[in-house]
Amino acid sequence: MANSFPSVSELAAGARRLYGQVFGGEAPQAAVCAPGRVNLIGEHTDYNQGFVLPMALPLVTVVVGSQVPGQDVTVVTTNEDADEPRKVDFSLSGDGSSLSPGSPSWANYVKGVIHHYRAPPVSGFKAVIVSSVPLGGGLSSSASLEVAFYTFLQQLKPDDGDKVSKAKACQQAEHTHAGVPCGIMDQFVSVLGRERHALLIDCRSLEATPVPLEDPLLVILITNSNVRHSLAGSEYTMRRRDCEKAALILGKASLRDATMKELEEVRDKLDDVTYRRARHVIEEIERTIQAAEALKRGDYEEFGKLMVQSHNSLRDLYEVSCKELDELVSAAMEVEGVFGSRMTGGGFGGCTVTLLQAHAIDRTILHIKVNIHIHIHTRTRSHVVHIYIILFNIFIKKFLKSTYA
Numbered sequence: 057m058a059n060s061f062p063s064v065s066e067l068a069a070g071a072r073r074l075y076g077q078v079f080g081g082e083a084p085q086a087a088v089c090a091p092g093r094v095n096l097i098g099e100h101t102d103y104n105q106g107f108v109l110p111m112a113l114p115l116v117t118v119v120v121g122s123q124v125p126g127q128d129v130t131v132v133t134t135n136e137d138a139d140e141p142r143k144v145d146f147s148l149s150g151d152g153s154s155l156s157p158g159s160p161s162w163a164n165y166v167k168g169v170i171h172h173y174r175a176p177p178v179s180g181f182k183a184v185i186v187s188s189v190p191l192g193g194g195l196s197s198s199a200s201l202e203v204a205f206y207t208f209l210q211q212l213k214p215d216d217g218d219k220v221s222k223a224k225a226c227q228q229a230e231h232t233h234a235g236v237p238c239g240i241m242d243q244f245v246s247v248l249g250r251e252r253h254a255l256l257i258d259c260r261s262l263e264a265t266p267v268p269l270e271d272p273l274l275v276i277l278i279t280n281s282n283v284r285h286s287l288a289g290s291e292y293t294m295r296r297r298d299c300e301k302a303a304l305i306l307g308k309a310s311l312r313d314a315t316m317k318e319l320e321e322v323r324d325k326l327d328d329v330t331y332r333r334a335r336h337v338i339e340e341i342e343r344t345i346q347a348a349e350a351l352k353r354g355d356y357e358e359f360g361k362l363m364v365q366s367h368n369s370l371r372d373l374y375e376v377s378c379k380e381l382d383e384l385v386s387a388a389m390e391v392e393g394v395f396g397s398r399m400t401g402g403g404f405g406g407c408t409v410t411l412l413q414a415h416a417i418d419r420t421i422l423h424i425k426v427n428i429h430i431h432i433h434t435r436t437r438s439h440v441v442h443i444y445i446i447l448f449n450i451f452i453k454k455f456l457k458s459t460y461a
């Protein structure tokens with residue numbers, strides 16, 4: 057059976073309760089939320105100006121809070137990182153240095169969003185953050201926090217309401233305050249995602265085409281390997297640099313403009329790693345366009361094949377997968393009724409996404425769990441015992457018909 061996760065109203069009720077406890081029984085003036093996302097296909101293509109196909113999730117970050125007189129800010133989170141303080145206080149007065157990134161790291165997203173808010177100055181406030189998006193799980197916990205916080209600031213002092221600019225401001229917060237040179241996908245779909253639709257986003261023009269996901273016979277399953285990735289680590293930045301290098305050698309503004317034929321023509325000018333990174337991106341952009349077409353015509357077999365090709369490319373060419381994700385994908389693909397499976401998000405851990413027939417959901421979950429037990433056995437013998445609980449305490453989300461708004 058799939059595990060359940062709290063609804064938005066349950067999360068909001070929890071946030072209100074916590075707010076009352078922390079702030080002397082008061083009720084918050086505002087309550088907002090923003091979704092995490094799962095990317096169905098189109099990985100590491102957004103910062104290459106390509107296409108992505110994410111969908112917003114019913115996993116959300118909720119912010120409740122109130123404006124206060126003056127410029128003092130207090131924010132509390134239920135963030136599960138036990139080693140970090142869960143409450144921060146700072147003042148918005150002065151030279152802005154209080155908004156510089158620092159510790160605890162979760163507060164950097166809050167500070168970054170205040171810094172890039174499009175209708176400054178922001179007044180003092182107190183707020184509580186609660187989230188059902190797993191941290192570091194590749195489901196955009198950080199973008200959902202940024203977007204939820206931006207939405208909260210809009211309640212205190214409205215900006216012009218432009219949604220694309222809002223997504224861009226949140227992306228900037230990630231760049232300057234979390235140190236991750238991310239693309240636009242996560243913030244964009246968190247702001248503009250639609251219930252029961254994926255969004256085909258052209259990351260160059262920022263045009264988005266909703267693709268319905270309303271087939272009652274279809275289920276999307278997310279499995280969390282519970283391997284925590286850190287996009288702030290150097291690998292994400294290195295991939296981005298590799299792509300820029302390839303584009304430069306190809307004489308293109310971005311890899312979006314390159315074809316495989318052109319890549320082959322300059323192959324002897326590229327080192328092997330740069331060639332493989334570029335090849336992934338060029339082929340993944342094409343796969344994403346084809347996948348959106350397949351989804352529109354209900355060709356799930358084709359969509360599934362493209363998902364698996366995407367995973368293999370991320371594993372072999374882009375090298376952002378890991379053993380646990382590969383195992384989860386392989387296990388899912390062994391089950392009849394599964395169309396396709398792949399890692400999702402930045403990689404180096406996090407989640408897989410699987411497209412399958414609704415009637416196959418229970419046996420798919422069972423098969424994944426049984427296979428995981430086989431692997432635990434193997435790992436135990438190779439002395440990586442402690443990984444058992446962390447890696448294989450998987451939780452599985454079944455959500456196609458859920459709502460998030």
Ligand code: GAF
Pocket residue numbers: 095098099100101102103238239240241242287401402403
């Ligand atoms: C992370 C980034 F934040 C996105 O912009 C995107 O590049 C993704 O990794 C990989 O597709 O989620």
